[in-house]
Amino acid sequence: MRRTFIKTLGTALLGLLLVPYKFVLSAAKQINKDLTEEQKEIMFEEGTERPFTSELLNEKRDGFYHCANCGAKLFSSAAKFDSGTGWPSFSEALPGAFVTKVDYSYGMKRTEYSCANCGAHMGHVFDDGPTQTGKRFCNNGLCLFFVPTE
Secondary structure: OHHHHHHHHHHHHHHHHHHHHHHHHHHHOOOOOOOOHHHHHHHHOOOOOOOOOOHHHHOOOOEEEEEOOOOOEEEEHHHEEOOOOOOOEEOOOOOOOEEEEEEOHHHOOEEEEEEOOOOOEEEEEEOOOOOOOOOEEEEOHHHEEEEEOO
16 A cells, blocks of 8 residues: 555656656747748658758858757858768857757667757767867758858
């Protein structure tokens, strides 16, 4: 009897603690109604756009790259480089721009990164970048929009 009471009480308390956590998760996954179906698939179903199709591959102006879902500033143009992979690539992100998790899809271990503000999937980060950071943030171009510096 006592064991059942303690178990029930513990479950109830755990449920109360998870309510705010669940609320934060659901709030973090707000989807911008203006996104295309392809953008939604990439950003919220962890899809990938075809390589060499992004209009941002050849963007050379100074400015910042933002999350296409929530508008958060993610990368400076100073960190962009041509990796030859077919996706916009960056050597570093702006501080606090992303959260990461380990992704074991396709039979390999990779580090996936998502917008820290809205949770949208952006791409994967690798340890083969050409700069001092040694990082290559391989980003789906459809997940970004560019704002040039005036």
